[in-house]
Amino acid sequence: MQWNPETIVAVAAYTGAGICMGFGAVGAAIGEGYTAAQANHAVSRNTDLSGDIFKNMLVGQAVAESASIFALVIAILLMFLNFQGAPLIKAAALLGAGLCMGLGALGSGIGSGLPGGQACFGIARQPAVTGRLTTNMLIGSAVCQTPAIFAMVVALLLIFIDFSRLPLQPGWAALIGAGLSTGLAAIGSGYGGGVAAGASCEGVARQPLAVGPLTTTMLVGQAVAQTPAIFGLLVSFILLFRGIPASESLAPAMALLSAGLCTGLGGIGPGIGNGQVAGGAVRWVARNSAIAGDLMRVMLVGQAVSQSTAIYAMVVSLVLIFVV
Amino acid sequence: MAIEGADLIKAAAFLGAGIAMGLGAIGPGIGEGMTAAKACEAIGNNPNEAGLLTRTMLVGQAVAESTGIYSLVIALLLLFVV
Amino acid sequence: MGELGRIHQLLVSIGDYRLAINLEVVVMTWIVIFALVVFGLATSRRRSLLPAPIQVLGEILVSQLYGLTEDALGADLARKYAPLVTALFLFLLVSNWLGIIPHLEEPTKDLNTPLALGLMGFVIAHWAGIRSKGFKAYILEYFQPIFFMLPLNLIGEFAKIVSISFRLFGNIMGGSIIILVVSYLSWNIILPPLLNAFFGLFVGTIQAFVFTMLTVVYIAVQVK
Numbered sequence: 001m002q003w004n005p006e007t008i009v010a011v012a013a014y015t016g017a018g019i020c021m022g023f024g025a026v027g028a029a030i031g032e033g034y035t036a037a038q039a040n041h042a043v044s045r046n047t048d049l050s051g052d053i054f055k056n057m058l059v060g061q062a063v064a065e066s067a068s069i070f071a072l073v074i075a076i077l078l079m080f081l082n083f084q085g086a087p088l089i090k091a092a093a094l095l096g097a098g099l100c101m102g103l104g105a106l107g108s109g110i111g112s113g114l115p116g117g118q119a120c121f122g123i124a125r126q127p128a129v130t131g132r133l134t135t136n137m138l139i140g141s142a143v144c145q146t147p148a149i150f151a152m153v154v155a156l157l158l159i160f161i162d163f164s165r166l167p168l169q170p171g172w173a174a175l176i177g178a179g180l181s182t183g184l185a186a187i188g189s190g191y192g193g194g195v196a197a198g199a200s201c202e203g204v205a206r207q208p209l210a211v212g213p214l215t216t217t218m219l220v221g222q223a224v225a226q227t228p229a230i231f232g233l234l235v236s237f238i239l240l241f242r243g244i245p246a247s248e249s250l251a252p253a254m255a256l257l258s259a260g261l262c263t264g265l266g267g268i269g270p271g272i273g274n275g276q277v278a279g280g281a282v283r284w285v286a287r288n289s290a291i292a293g294d295l296m297r298v299m300l301v302g303q304a305v306s307q308s309t310a311i312y313a314m315v316v317s318l319v320l321i322f323v324v
Numbered sequence: 325m326a327i328e329g330a331d332l333i334k335a336a337a338f339l340g341a342g343i344a345m346g347l348g349a350i351g352p353g354i355g356e357g358m359t360a361a362k363a364c365e366a367i368g369n370n371p372n373e374a375g376l377l378t379r380t381m382l383v384g385q386a387v388a389e390s391t392g393i394y395s396l397v398i399a400l401l402l403l404f405v406v
Numbered sequence: 407m408g409e410l411g412r413i414h415q416l417l418v419s420i421g422d423y424r425l426a427i428n429l430e431v432v433v434m435t436w437i438v439i440f441a442l443v444v445f446g447l448a449t450s451r452r453r454s455l456l457p458a459p460i461q462v463l464g465e466i467l468v469s470q471l472y473g474l475t476e477d478a479l480g481a482d483l484a485r486k487y488a489p490l491v492t493a494l495f496l497f498l499l500v501s502n503w504l505g506i507i508p509h510l511e512e513p514t515k516d517l518n519t520p521l522a523l524g525l526m527g528f529v530i531a532h533w534a535g536i537r538s539k540g541f542k543a544y545i546l547e548y549f550q551p552i553f554f555m556l557p558l559n560l561i562g563e564f565a566k567i568v569s570i571s572f573r574l575f576g577n578i579m580g581g582s583i584i585i586l587v588v589s590y591l592s593w594n595i596i597l598p599p600l601l602n603a604f605f606g607l608f609v610g611t612i613q614a615f616v617f618t619m620l621t622v623v624y625i626a627v628q629v630k
């Protein structure tokens with residue numbers, strides 16, 4: 001049976017769209033479910049405030065939905081853009097785009113539901129600070145979507161750049177690797193950012209006066225927790241834009257695919273871990289805001305150490321790309 | 325496209341290196357994060373002992389890091405020796 | 407589905423460069439500006455102690471946004487940045503709502519609009535940081551916590567522009583794609599208006615607020 005390139009490109013586009021929306025729906029749904037569960041819990045504790053809690057739940061869920069909306073945009077683009085006459089290598093790019101956006105939406109989807117839930121619960125505890133809680137929730141939830149946005153940027157690049165000058169072998173591996181690198185690395189960073197944001201909402205309800213140091217600690221912690229996703233983005237860009245010599249053998253292709261996998265998988269753990277550090281620091285800034293500076297310093301040291309494995313993974317990836 | 329034995333072995337070694345370092349980095353990252361989170365909590369409880377607590381945290385993290393370093397060693401061996 | 411991504415362009419060549427100007431976005435942005443100017447005049451023309459409903463609306467908007475800016479930046483800086491914050495929020499709000507009127511489109515659906523606003527916020531935040539901390543302290547920030555973090559800190563700063571603009575773009579674009587797809591799939595007239603209300607009014611308001619608050623927070627992080 002003979003396949004012509006157009007059929008394979010179409011197959012890759014539809015497979016990519018399916019993977020993208022399938023994975024992309026998982027995270028946001030879990031996150032929104034968590035928000036709703038906490039909202040129910042909160043209503044049961046303080047029935048008088050059910051109106052406020054309900055409003056806050058809806059707003060939080062609408063923001064948590066963003067990650068899956070990004071996945072939907074990419075899936076629709078993959079399905080309805082016209083790829084006729086595209087070279088065979090486009091198939092790899094489209095599959096990579098679907099993988100990247102689908103995996104990338106997982107962590108951010110779950111993570112951005114956490115602040116929503118904590119804010120609903122916080123309203124039941126401290127109704128007087130509802131406004132501050134909602135603002136804090138929106139900021140935290142929006143910032144922890146940054147990894148999903150990185151994934152969307154890489155997916156859009158994979159869809160719209162013309163790769164016809166890239167040799168098919170080992171170019172296909174570079175493109176799928178580029179998608180996997182950002183997509184996988186975004187899982188950890190997205191979830192980690194959510195842990196920090198959730199702790200911040202909890203903290204605002206506990207100690208409304210400390211809202212300034214709480215927001216600052218949360219933002220710094222989230223920014224550091226996003227570093228693994230930035231490593232993933234960096235490796236993706238190197239894989240996308242570095243000219244690759246054609247080669248008939250399998251080894252260079254596996255090296256490039258493996259480089260993407262390595263930074264991607266390696267970013268998951270440090271992303272989650274950094275988020276937990278930031279969450280712990282934020283939680284204790286709320287209890288003892290006088291030592292916010294000390295806590296921030298310890299948080300940064302702890303995060304730097306916990307990031308070392310992500311750096312090892314990136315070093316191995318760079319060796320795989322440039323040395324081998 | 326003819327795939328020879330030596331090429332296949334090289335390809336498998338490269339793929340293995342990536343997977344080893346990638347998966348191996350997940351555990352230490354999460355574990356060290358938990359350590360540091362607890363250290364923040366402890367310093368919040370007892371700010372005067374911040375130096376001692378930071379030292380304990382760093383030693384604990386260094387031990388937790390060892391599996392990550394094993395992964396790195398195996399990945400580099402797969403890349404350059406095998 | 408041919409409507410997806412079809413735009414009217416005006417190509418201007420300057421030397422070797424060809425500038426592609428998206429006419430729809432420019433016209434829609436003018437409509438937004440015009441609507442805001444009319445709203446501003448209507449709220450402030452006839453001021454009185456017994457305010458007319460439209461004046462009340464304007465006062466509520468301004469005082470709420472002023473309060474939010476004051477929470478994040480403190481009383482001194484709020485006087486300086488609250489007008490910017492209010493203008494940014496109202497512009498984004500009307501832009502995101504524009505799509506619910508037939509034949510009009512959200513200017514924020516084109517990546518260029520959020521990107522320009524994100525760049526504006528970025529420049530203002532860093533300018534405010536240099537003003538308040540001094541140039542030397544501002545540069546030293548990039549070497550925290552250790553000196554070799556410089557490239558990461560730089561990437562992190564530029565990632566803020568990318569994330570803030572793509573977040574708005576992705577949400578508005580996603581909403582309009584969903585409405586387009588559903589209008590093609592179903593023949594009823596109930597679902598598209600409801601989706602319009604959800605994505606145009608609800609998500610549009612939240613994303614306008616998120617964009618504005620993030621700009622304020624970026625300024626606050628630089629100033630502190």
